[in-house]
Amino acid sequence: MRGEAWLFSGVALFFGVTCAVYAVFAPDPAGIAALALSGLMSALVAAFLWRQAHRSAPRPEDRKDARVQEVSGRRGYFPAGSYYPAISAAGTALLGLGTVQGLWLFLIGVGVLAPGVYGFVFQNPDPER
Incomplete structure (x- = not known):
């Protein structure tokens, strides 16, 4: 979950900085509201993912020493060719x-x-x- 949490934290930071710059150079209330809400929604997802990352054990994807064999069970059916x-x-x-x-x-x-x-x-x- 840490990779996803970092990703959404970066998105929230991007929207926050973009909203601040947009508010200075183009005082359009609709654009400011859209950027602010986008930043807040991505921050909400990031906070959830950080909380889940701290509450649960690290997944194999989150560890540097993980091996492919650690993932057990069937993950899904992926056909070779499908229309x-x-x-x-x-x-x-x-x-x-x-x-x-x-x-x-x-x-x-x-x-x-x-x-x-x-x-x-x-x-x-x-x-x-």
């Missing part, structure tokens, strides 16, 4: 375009996205899971 990501991406793109162009394209996007999501959910060939 479902491309189908889902095309459906999502059509949904986005449909919100701008019209309901007909949005409905086509729903029709393309539904098989992609269905394939993602039921793609695992393992009958035990």
Whole structure:
């Protein structure tokens, strides 16, 4: 969790500095509010991750001397080749375009996205899971 905590701490610091600079050079209340809220939300996530990192034992990802064999159990099913990501991406793109162009394209996007999501959910060939 420490790596993720450092990442979100850096994001919170970036948004804090950006908000301060933006407030000095462009006194736009909407931009200041957006940057301040982005900084506060990322700081909230960083605080949660730091707390979890201190409460739990270090994961293998957090230790420098960790080995690959320490991770036990099955982590997931990752097929070698699958068309479902491309189908889902095309459906999502059509949904986005449909919100701008019209309901007909949005409905086509729903029709393309539904098989992609269905394939993602039921793609695992393992009958035990």
